[in-house]
Amino acid sequence: MTSGSVSTEQKHYSTCTLCEAMCGIEVTTDKREILSIVGDKKNPFSEGHVCPKAMALKDLYEDPDRIKMPLERTAEGWQEIPWEEALDKVATALFETQQKHGPESVATYLGNPNAHNMGSILFGPYFYRALKSHNRYSATSVDQLPHHIVSRQLFGHQSQIPIPDIDHTQYFMIIGGNPLASNGSIMTVPHIKRRLKAIQSREGKVVVIDPKKSETADMSSEHHFIKPGTDALLLLAMINTLFASDKVTPERLLEFAPHLLDIEAYVAPYTPLKVASKIGMTPAQIEHLVSDFCAAESAVCYGRMGASVQAFGTLTQYLIMLFNMLTGNLDRRGGMMFTQPAADFLPHSGRGSIGNFHTRVRKLPAFAGEFPVSALAEEMTTPGEGQIKAMVIGAGNPVLTTPNGQQLDTAFEKLDFVVAIDFFMTETARHANIILPPVTALERDHYDIVFHNFAVRNSTKYSPAIFPPEANSKTDWQIYLGLAERLDSLNGLPTDKYSVLWDKTPTGVIDDMLQTGRYKHADKPISIATLLDLPHGIDLGPLQPDLPDAIFHTDKKIDMSFDYFMSDLTRLDKHFFESQTPDDDSLQLIGRRHLKTNNSWLHNSQRMVKGTNNGLSRCTAQLHPDDAAKWSIEDKQMINVKSRVGEISLPAEITDKIMPGVISIPHGWGHNKKGMRWQVAQQHAGVSVNDLTDEMVVDELSGNAVLNGVPVWIKASA
Numbered sequence: 001m002t003s004g005s006v007s008t009e010q011k012h013y014s015t016c017t018l019c020e021a022m023c024g025i026e027v028t029t030d031k032r033e034i035l036s037i038v039g040d041k042k043n044p045f046s047e048g049h050v051c052p053k054a055m056a057l058k059d060l061y062e063d064p065d066r067i068k069m070p071l072e073r074t075a076e077g078w079q080e081i082p083w084e085e086a087l088d089k090v091a092t093a094l095f096e097t098q099q100k101h102g103p104e105s106v107a108t109y110l111g112n113p114n115a116h117n118m119g120s121i122l123f124g125p126y127f128y129r130a131l132k133s134h135n136r137y138s139a140t141s142v143d144q145l146p147h148h149i150v151s152r153q154l155f156g157h158q159s160q161i162p163i164p165d166i167d168h169t170q171y172f173m174i175i176g177g178n179p180l181a182s183n184g185s186i187m188t189v190p191h192i193k194r195r196l197k198a199i200q201s202r203e204g205k206v207v208v209i210d211p212k213k214s215e216t217a218d219m220s221s222e223h224h225f226i227k228p229g230t231d232a233l234l235l236l237a238m239i240n241t242l243f244a245s246d247k248v249t250p251e252r253l254l255e256f257a258p259h260l261l262d263i264e265a266y267v268a269p270y271t272p273l274k275v276a277s278k279i280g281m282t283p284a285q286i287e288h289l290v291s292d293f294c295a296a297e298s299a300v301c302y303g304r305m306g307a308s309v310q311a312f313g314t315l316t317q318y319l320i321m322l323f324n325m326l327t328g329n330l331d332r333r334g335g336m337m338f339t340q341p342a343a344d345f346l347p348h349s350g351r352g353s354i355g356n357f358h359t360r361v362r363k364l365p366a367f368a369g370e371f372p373v374s375a376l377a378e379e380m381t382t383p384g385e386g387q388i389k390a391m392v393i394g395a396g397n398p399v400l401t402t403p404n405g406q407q408l409d410t411a412f413e414k415l416d417f418v419v420a421i422d423f424f425m426t427e428t429a430r431h432a433n434i435i436l437p438p439v440t441a442l443e444r445d446h447y448d449i450v451f452h453n454f455a456v457r458n459s460t461k462y463s464p465a466i467f468p469p470e471a472n473s474k475t476d477w478q479i480y481l482g483l484a485e486r487l488d489s490l491n492g493l494p495t496d497k498y499s500v501l502w503d504k505t506p507t508g509v510i511d512d513m514l515q516t517g518r519y520k521h522a523d524k525p526i527s528i529a530t531l532l533d534l535p536h537g538i539d540l541g542p543l544q545p546d547l548p549d550a551i552f553h554t555d556k557k558i559d560m561s562f563d564y565f566m567s568d569l570t571r572l573d574k575h576f577f578e579s580q581t582p583d584d585d586s587l588q589l590i591g592r593r594h595l596k597t598n599n600s601w602l603h604n605s606q607r608m609v610k611g612t613n614n615g616l617s618r619c620t621a622q623l624h625p626d627d628a629a630k631w632s633i634e635d636k637q638m639i640n641v642k643s644r645v646g647e648i649s650l651p652a653e654i655t656d657k658i659m660p661g662v663i664s665i666p667h668g669w670g671h672n673k674k675g676m677r678w679q680v681a682q683q684h685a686g687v688s689v690n691d692l693t694d695e696m697v698v699d700e701l702s703g704n705a706v707l708n709g710v711p712v713w714i715k716a717s718a
């Protein structure tokens with residue numbers, strides 16, 4: 001600072017919204033410029049932790065490729081148009097499509113970043129209501145749908161998902177999660193490494209079950225390889241072993257789940273001996289896992305992405321919950337526990353209805369008013385009443401993130417109208433007729449309405465937008481309300497309710513939730529005003545036992561729903577014990593994440609894509625040395641990987657960290673399509689693994705996609 005000049009530098013305390021960990025950040029700005037982003041040491045929840053991605057918030061904000069004004073596709077190319085005109089045109093196009101082809105002819109797809117955006121969560125629904133289409137899709141069905149179904153059935157609400165009490169457990173079993181790369185999921189947990197190490201320093205164990213010796217497995221106390229997609233068998237055998245070795249100790253949980261022990265009959269056939277060769281473990285390994293788990297003072301079995309997004313994902317998540325219950329580890333310190341959030345959206349949100357309606361073409365079940373995204377392309381291309389003619393994409397990039405993306409890419413070309421609510425010209429947004437770009441995360445008010453509900457500790461925090469709105473900028477919620485109001489008006493419906501919402505803003509809604517919530521601060525209900533005074537947030541203590549209050553069923557009992565879940569054993573038996581011998585030449589495809597990626601959309605940050613991976617880009621096919629030898633493949637050599645639906649070519653990365661017979665390829669790459677505007681990402685294009693994943697194979701209970709355990713065939717590229 002030159003002497004005499006007045007500094008315009010300011011420090012702001014906010015929260016990183018890129019992953020689920022909710023790290024507090026200290027952002028130093030000078031006018032509209034971000035000077036630095038570091039961990040907020042005074043944030044009681046994250047205590048200064050950030051990962052390298054925090055700086056990507058700056059890169060996103062500054063990205064020269066970022067779209068800042070609505071764009072319309074014209075014969076002369078993309079043209080900027082004013083907001084009012086853009087919103088009018090979008091509403092009119094959607095309205096006219098529905099007039100011509102019926103309400104279901106307009107479909108919506110909501111992507112992952114919506115979960116980090118209180119405006120979209122709270123005000124987006126006004127738009128869907130105004131749209132009146134049942135044709136709704138989201139990234140949920142390539143991700144956590146099984147968790148929602150299990151919680152809906154057992155506890156009566158789709159989002160009442162118990163969370164590992166990581167800070168108090170003595171035994172943490174992780175099935176299909178790699179929190180060291182992902183920073184945790186359905187477990188909001190900043191500083192995961194320190195917390196896992198703390199388990200080990202208090203003489204507890206971290207045990208990882210994964211077809212890859214992942215970063216988390218590397219620091220674990222024990223790692224066990226498992227063949228992809230076979231976790232349900234492991235869990236069945238683990239529960240079988242509990243009964244066989246007299247280790248069933250549900251204790252007080254029987255009061256809430258009187259029929260819990262009826263599970264014994266269902267698991268009886270699945271002895272460790274029976275499943276061992278199918279899952280790639282020995283019976284002794286399975287028995288050891290059970291006896292160690294039961295010997296621990298407290299223990300928790302947690303399954304995530306790798307366990308959910310596979311052919312028996314829902315059954316697996318259900319059995320995980322049962323295993324925790326049968327060992328007395330649900331709702332107990334150090335086990336799986338429910339959160340007590342300060343602004344609790346659960347009572348204000350749908351509990352989730354199952355199977356009320358089905359997709360038109362393949363009859364896949366809807367859950368909570370959404371169809372599985374694996375059915376999206378066929379719903380666009382199959383003629384008949386209800387065929388999708390127009391799409392609304394909100395914060396998603398399904399061309400890269402959903403199975404058989406290539407097919408979806410082609411299907412998009414045939415639509416009459418597409419609107420993308422996104423600030424990037426992505427692989428999906430490039431199909432739009434109009435792009436409506438919201439502001440980035442640091443330019444909007446933030447309260448983590450979702451992730452406080454999934455956090456390993458209760459806390460609360462609000463951060464106002466770091467920058468005042470720029471002229472001509474809009475947040476997601478302003479876009480959604482603008483469209484909702486116009487659609488209602490076109491449909492001849494009253495629109496007066498919207499003036500209340502414009503005034504209230506999402507922050508006002510959160511304020512109401514906080515003030516009617518369970519916590520006080522200095523003898524007064526916590527409110528937005530309280531949180532504005534305490535910008536680092538407030539710690540509200542460890543998770544507390546919460547049964548039966550946490551149950552949403554009116555009888556306050558856990559509904560075991562055996563008929564619903566166990567009906568899937570027929571399909572499981574057929575799949576593993578009655579089908580033909582597997583094709584020995586196929587490998588099982590699984591996915592992976594890297595600390596510096598975020599699904600498909602951080603590859604335009606130089607900071608995120610640079611760095612070495614043995615001279616390879618991050619988009620490689622990891623193979624075991626035995627498999628490499630079998631197909632005469634050398635490290636870094638280009639290989640072709642083929643599945644039922646497609647073929648991609650990428651470098652091999654040979655590593656004994658991967659189980660023989662398994663191949664790992666990350667998702668979110670493939671930025672080589674025409675018409676994109678991602679200059680950095682295009683130089684690090686990679687290929688899309690979802691050009692291999694198969695939309696026709698789903699977890700039939702839920703309709704969730706199967707992205708792990710996909711059969712593929714490899715050869716050295718010519």
Ligand SMILES: Nc1nc2c(c(=O)[nH]1)N[C@H]1C(S)=C(S)[C@@H](COP(=O)(O)OP(=O)(O)OC[C@H]3O[C@@H](n4cnc5c(=O)[nH]c(N)nc54)[C@H](O)[C@@H]3O)O[C@H]1N2
Nearest residue numbers: 111112113139143395396397398401421591599600601667
């Ligand atoms: N093979 C394979 N496929 C996978 C996975 C896998 O493990 N393997 N993982 C799956 C999972 S878990 C998920 S969640 C999905 C994610 O799938 P998607 O949600 O479809 O994809 P993202 O890459 O997260 O795309 C997010 C888009 O939102 C935009 N965006 C970011 N922030 C905002 C915002 O605040 N407002 C708006 N309007 N737009 C914003 C970004 O520019 C980007 O284009 O991918 C899934 N696909």
Ligand SMILES: Nc1nc2c(c(=O)[nH]1)N[C@H]1C(S)=C(S)[C@@H](COP(=O)(O)OP(=O)(O)OC[C@H]3O[C@@H](n4cnc5c(=O)[nH]c(N)nc54)[C@H](O)[C@@H]3O)O[C@H]1N2
Nearest residue numbers: 176177178182185228229304305306594595597598599708
């Ligand atoms: N850096 C980074 N962080 C992210 C994201 C990101 O893209 N990048 N995405 C965010 C999102 S949207 C989500 S949903 C979360 C996901 O967070 P996690 O659930 O932790 O997901 P992954 O890191 O993909 O780890 C999945 C693990 O499952 C293993 N696996 C694959 N198939 C199987 C199987 O059949 N059985 C078993 N037992 N294991 C299997 C894989 O080898 C991998 O180690 O991460 C979030 N955080």
Ligand code: SF4
Nearest residue numbers: 016018019023051053
């Ligand atoms: S761990 Fe997640 S929330 Fe924390 S800084 Fe990294 S991306 Fe942001």
Ligand SMILES: [Mo]
Nearest residue numbers: 112139143144
């Ligand atoms: Mo996800």
